[in-house]
Amino acid sequence: MKPSDVLSEFKRLRAEGCRKSVDHAETQQVKRVCPIRRMDDDERLIYAEVYAPFVLDTYGEYMTPEDIRVMCHRFMQLNLSEVIDTNHDNVANGSFPVESYIARSGDPDFTEGSWVLVVKVPDDTVWGAVKSGELNGYSFEAMVRPVETIAEVSTIRDHVGRTRSDKGSDHEHAFFVQVDERGLIRRGITSPGPDGHVHHIRRASYTEKAGADSHSHRFDLF
Structure with missing residues (x-):
């Protein structure tokens, strides 16, 4: 993914976020599908993400890590064994969360x-x-009502570029960051690496660690 592609994607995400209070005033049915990542045959356990940050849902909107943490904690107050069904048939299939x-x-x-x-x-x-692959992931479904909010907005500048090839790293990423008027990074992310991993950017000079070997990349804004 080229830097220009990363910038275009983030501008689209930001535009979607600005429109959501206007386009979707009524209650929405939001769906997200996440594939199974691991299975334990002996214990009959399946491992998968329910919701991942900055991934678009059916309405072109996304949740931040902070939003997801709150949702995770609130849902655990419920008896989830009563709402785990098959293909949204609203009939509990006996499955229950263990972690x-x-x-x-x-x-x-x-x-x-x-x-x-x-x-x-x-x-x-x-x-x-x-086991056969007929059921291959979690499909999260919820009814939500967007709430229009008024927020104080700072002047934001967009920066794109490429990470450096540091010693021990066999690849680079395109990156996109937003910087406020004080020169502080508000948020940022890289394009996917060879295995699909991305790095979030929350500080100057280095990305957050990611990938199977938990590595980071150096980058320059100016």
Whole structure:
């Protein structure tokens, strides 16, 4: 992905966010589908993300890591075994969560900041569908009502470029960052690497760690 492509994508995301309070005033049915990342045959466990940060949903909107953390904690107050069904048929299939957590930096399987749910599947028919690939992920569905808010906005400048090829790194990334009038980085991200990983940018000079080997990249803004 070229720097110009990264910039175009972020401008589109920002525009979608600005429009959401205007375009979707009524309650929405939001859906997200996340594939199974791991399975434990002996324990009949499936591992997958429920929601990952900065990934567009059915309305072209996304959630931040902070939003996802709040959602994860609130949902665990519910009896999730009553709402885990098959293909949204609203009939509990007997599966239940055994682990729920927010993925940390350097996690080899999951995106940093995503909500990860580990579910046990006792039912033979449901587990057979998982093993065959007929059921291959979590499909999160929720009813939400967007709330229009007024926020103080600072002057933001966009910067794009390429990361440096540091010793021990066999690849580069295009990157995009937004910098405020004080020269502080507000947010940023790189294009995907060879294995699909991306680096978030929250500070000058270095990206956050990512990838199977938990590496970072150096970059220059000016």
